[in-house]
Amino acid sequence: MYDSFDKGWFVLQTYSGYENKVKENLLQRAHTYNMLENILRVEIPTQTVRVEKNGEVKEVEENRFPGYVLVEMVMTDEAWFVVRNTPNVTGFVGSHGNRSKPTPLLEEEIRHILVSMGQTVENFDIKVQVGDTVRIIDGAFSGYEGKVSEIDNHKVKMIISMFGNDTVAEVNLSQIAEL
Known part of the structure; x- marks a missing residue:
């Protein structure tokens, strides 16, 4: 998409x-x-x-x-x-x-x-900090777990192990869940 x-x-x-x-x-x-x-x-x-x-x-x-x-x-x-x-x-x-x-x-x-304007906005109940380990629950990296390396405005960069190598994955805060 x-x-x-x-x-x-x-x-x-x-x-x-x-x-x-x-x-x-x-x-x-x-x-x-x-x-x-x-x-x-x-x-x-x-x-x-x-x-x-x-x-x-x-x-x-x-x-x-x-x-x-x-x-x-x-x-x-x-x-x-x-x-x-x-x-x-x-x-x-x-x-x-x-x-x-x-x-x-x-x-x-x-x-x-x-x-x-009286409109609703997306709110996230997840409390994640740099260094936390989380699971990706949506998107191309769904199912992977990794360590959060950076959080910027509802966007998360994390290190995941993919094919035996460490890879940086960038996902939206709504795409992860706490372990």
């Missing part, structure tokens, strides 16, 4: 006022180009504000970040091409130009945004 390390939340720049149209176009293009496995979610962060107009107080949804759309995607060359060529998308935040791929948001940043 895909490497979990290529998956992340990215910020798209759009023309202000076109956020909903970009979301609609992007979801349509994901379907048309068979990219539904790579373009996973598209969100426009909103907030409810109270506005007084003609003596009446109303609650109105407004964009928290006008001109920006969040997209959860697997950053393949094909998905990147589809997203950046969507009408009214002017670019990615975190791209350094010269056709370089952008940097995803940090887990804490997207978690804060999604929670503030």
Whole structure:
């Protein structure tokens, strides 16, 4: 399928006022180009504000970040091409130009945004530290046990013994279980 390390939340720049149209176009293009496995979610962060107009107080949804759309995607060359060529998308935040791929948001940043929108976020009950031995329960290395050598933002590097040699395996935190 895909490497979990290529998956992340990215910020798209759009023309202000076109956020909903970009979301609609992007979801349509994901379907048309068979990219539904790579373009996973598209969100426009909103907030409810109270506005007084003609003596009446109303609650109105407004964009928290006008001109920006969040997209959860697997950053393949094909998905990147589809997203950046969507009408009214002017670019990615975190791209350094010269056709370089952008940097995803940090887990804490997207978690804060999604929670503030009232959405659920993935939570892990596993408490693993560097040096712990764990079992891989999902993915290409399923069934292997190894020692954790590095933990970075829900991603784990570990040393497993494969064919008599020590090999570094990179897995998502959701793909391991404590022994």
